[in-house]
Amino acid sequence: MSLPELLIRHACGLPLPSLARERAAAGVLMLPVPETGFLKRVEGLEAARRVPGVEEVVITARPDELLQPLPEGGSYPGFVFARGATPQEMEWALRTAARHLRLVLAPGLGVVGEPA
Numbered sequence: 219m220s221l222p223e224l225l226i227r228h229a230c231g232l233p234l235p236s237l238a239r240e241r242a243a244a245g246v247l248m249l250p251v252p253e254t255g256f257l258k259r260v261e262g263l264e265a266a267r268r269v270p271g272v273e274e275v276v277i278t279a280r281p282d283e284l285l286q287p288l289p290e291g292g293s294y295p296g297f298v299f300a301r302g303a304t305p306q307e308m309e310w311a312l313r314t315a316a317r318h319l320r321l322v323l324a325p326g327l328g329v330v331g332e333p334a
Contacts (some may be wrong), residue, residue: 243303243308247316248294251287255323257295260280262318266298268319271311276297285323295321 279295298315302308
């Protein structure tokens with residue numbers, strides 16, 4: 219059960235299942251933006267999804283959306299979710315999946331107020 223679901227159930231007085239934690243290590247990788255540009259496509263999605271331990275790869279950025287690295291940018295273009303028997307296995311899955319992914323960006327035209 220996700221934390222939001224747990225909070226909503228508790229607030230509504232609904233029954234709660236066991237609150238025992240699962241034994242598997244779970245993690246999420248927020249995909250970084252390598253440089254400013256307009257998203258054209260994401261390569262390597264299927265290879266990243268096939269990595270053992272990866273449960274889901276979600277791209278939240280839309281095609282042609284302007285992406286900027288932090289701290290100027292305010293969001294991540296996507297996320298990788300993984301689980302493993304140990305924290306090391308889970309971390310390996312996240313890092314391996316990330317190596318498969320490549321954001322293809324068209325050059326940005328600069329940011330208002332900054333020199334081009």
